[in-house]
Amino acid sequence: MKKIIAILTLVAVFASSAAFARDKSVSNKKVMDAFNKEFAGAEDVSWYSTKDKYVAKFTIKASKVTAHFDGEGNLLATSRYITDSELPLSVITKLMKKFPDQKIHNVVEYDANDNTTYVITLESETHWTVLKAQPSGYVTTLKKLQKA
Structure with missing residues (x-):
């Protein structure tokens, strides 16, 4: 999965x-x-x-x-896989506040046109959440998937 x-x-x-x-x-x-x-x-x-x-x-x-x-x-x-410790502090802080019951599963950093975006997959006991984050800490949800 x-x-x-x-x-x-x-x-x-x-x-x-x-x-x-x-x-x-x-x-x-x-x-x-x-x-x-x-x-x-x-x-x-x-x-x-x-x-x-x-x-x-x-x-x-x-x-x-x-x-x-x-x-x-x-x-x-x-694009490259990075660890959660490589995320900007503003993103980590937002994730901890908004998704306290989920852990970071993986992070992909994308750089294009002098802009950096992070696609973050979070995991909880019941579902996966895929997010898009900006270095400023702005986070949007792309997908939420139920675990089988």
Whole structure:
């Protein structure tokens, strides 16, 4: 069940990735140069692409990261799993007040257009709650799912 919740969380943001073809490398030199410059030291890199979009999934410093590029090598967005201790204090404080009976199951940090967003999955005894949070502490509920 935990894996299903994590997958549902990512599907909303990466729905377009499902249509991508998987490549072990990318023939677009601009994209490869940008990737190597931005993510030096990346390991276990897998590429997915269409004719004008490129997605790299990789590990860097023990973090699983996904990066989206356009055909010109511009970094469009990144996402990575983070721990609850890496969330901004304003978000943690809001979660503790608004959802005291739930624990943080996982957190995905998204960066796009110089904006950071967190998708947080909370777990209680009876249900899962998927939230979207801004660094300011503004939190909205995306989904609430009953446990089987």
